[in-house]
Amino acid sequence: MSLAVDADQQALAESVAAFARKIAPLSQTREHLSDYAAGTMPTEVWTALCEQGLHALHLPAAYGGDECGLATLAVAVEQLSTALFPGPYLPTVTASALAMAATDAQALLTAFGAGMTGSVATGPDLLATRDGDGWVVSGTSEPALGLPGAQRVVVRAAIDGDPEVSLWFWFDPADPSVPGSEVPAVRLTIAEAVDLTRSVGRAAFDAYRVDPARVLDGIDAAPAQLWTTTLAAAEATGICRWCLDTTVDYIRVRNQFGRPIGSFQAVQHKTALMLVRAEVASAVTWDAARAESQPAEQRFLAAASAALTALPAAIDQAVDCVSMLGGIGFTWEHDAHLYWRRAIALAAGVGGEDAAARELGERCLRADRDFAFVTAETLPALRATVGAVLDEVLALPDDEIPTAGWAPARGASRRARLAADGLVAPHYPPPYGLGAGPAEQAVIAEEFARRDLTQPELGIGGWVLPTLIEHGDDEQRARFVTDTLLGKIIWCQLFSEPGAGSDLAGLSTAARKVDGGWVITGQKVWNSQAVEADWAVCLARTDATVPKHAGLTYFLIPMDADGVDVRPLRQVTGIWEFNEVFLDEVFVPDSQVVANPGDGWRIAVTTLSNERLAMGSATFGHGSSALVRRLLESGDHAGTRDDAVRVLGRNAALELSVAALNLRNAVTRMNGTPVGNSSGNSVRKVWHAIAQRDASRALVSVLGPRAAVGHPEQPYTFDFLGLPAILFGGGTIEIQLDIIARRVLSLPR
CATH class of the missing domain: 1.20.140.10 (Butyryl-CoA Dehydrogenase, subunit A, domain 3)
Incomplete structure (x- = not known):
């Protein structure tokens, strides 16, 4: 859960956490709250921090720093915050980071490197105007963290009232007067801080003449922000x-x-x-x-x-x-x-x-966030090999056969060429894939995108094949894995039942042993792709005398077998995407039992884990930023443009957070850092569902009366109506929360 994603950062995090506990325990901080509010602090606390070099982690080596960069400094900031480390650390490292962005700030960086404390003062009322060759600043800043007690203050003022054009400079609170004047040009006031462990104050400038040597040219808005x-x-x-x-x-x-x-x-x-x-x-x-x-x-x-x-x-x-x-x-x-x-x-x-x-x-509205974590120079040999195969694929006819609903297309010559080189599912182990890790998968995905080729989609087969590779026998792997990769087999999953949805172990579909196999009778429901599927994985009870998790068996059933009856279910959207499946005395030979009778629960966990991973990593759908942009472009919304822009911002933040979760998980794995359960599939599945729930609801909120008009004129309400597929699929939010609470947090039962 820490910001640390590699071994060096983890070591830093542990070191900083131990330091904070020793030097500034909360009991001690409480004894000095009035001092911190006034901008003073026990000298030994700040001195100890500086002796550890924590104030200068990011500074250039010429000023006593380690040049560690923002990511590593953030690790230290996080650990100090966990301990509620008091005083001006955050405003000081923020001010010194801004000084680093200036073209010439040697005096200021020297001061920060030596352990001077700092603060940053900004606000729309701070205005800078030209006065000959210099600048004059007037106005009062917004409340600034660490301002009372700061030894160096970095200031941003709008030039001629334009908030897009800024003058940056610094001053020494010990000498704030206009040169040659006896009237103070800067007045610092202490405010009553909400955060009791740090000072807060305002700086009021009265025609303050900025020393040209203290102007901080070159600070761009992007790095500053x-x-x-x-x-x-x-x-x-x-x-x-x-x-x-x-x-x-x-x-x-x-x-x-x-x-x-x-x-x-x-x-x-x-x-x-x-x-x-x-x-x-x-x-x-x-x-x-x-x-x-x-x-x-x-x-x-x-x-x-x-x-x-x-x-x-x-x-x-x-x-x-x-x-x-x-x-x-x-x-x-x-x-x-x-x-x-x-x-x-x-x-x-x-x-x-x-x-x-x-x-x-x-x-x-102008750009998309870039979540690439490999460069054009990453794994050049793999790029060349994959690129050559994909160029051959482009020369073949685009002959995949689309299917209805959510089912993947049936493959043909292009899919066969990709499968031959392990590029249908490159993360699978050889001979089915390339055993590709996160970096390899990213490179392969880039090569597909570079040629405007879509990577093959296996649908539910993407959950089933890892199960068969891990638990199936040689005959089952030979029979099913390659043909699924080739797009010859489409799968569905017969797990949920009318009386046992999320309570999978409570299912009642029964299988009785007969010569050469089993006979299965029961009803399944909410089965995606069942109409199009050739085969199904089915969980049925084979032993009612043992605890319910122990009596289940994992079967492979052809969907055209005698006794299999598929009935599409019409959803609230008016579309048939789910199905119910009736199994009436369906015979399944022993060769279509995966592993052994009674192993069903253990095997199903593999399938469900792959399902949660797939859904937690899926492209953001309901309430996506693309949908909100479409709405903005059409102008077909109620309220002002600003209302819709803010919805776009909030929905984009949800979308970006899902992508950040997935990318961080991949990078952590690539770095060889153990990934705890808290970063696992259930967390991502929960957030993926919550994010789409909130985003689709927000999208509908700006439609006004137009929300009463449906497809095809207005797809946004139907986007919201289709949301339950995400909320239910792969296990509801509540079921995933149960898993997190019990398996990750180890809360009592």
């Missing part, structure tokens, strides 16, 4: 982590009604959602940090996404923590309110959710 937002978001992820850990520890031991409250399902689900929220905040912040080396537009997109996702998440996390703690969490003595206060202050400092939504929406 990225560093400022990402570092604040890193603190937010630390808050999310502390709130989750504190909640879990408490609900495991707090008893009500004779048992731990952590055993109550409502409490478990709420806590599991806290874990999901923490993972999402971490992924989005990590994505923002990696944007440091990307073009300006990508930096803006990543920063706005983090502002709209990670910072509000910390507030919600803290509120949930307090509510789960109950009365004790609402007391002054408990530390929860200190984290809540910091979360509020962080979000306020970045500018608020509406502003971030508006900016992200406008940015998304």
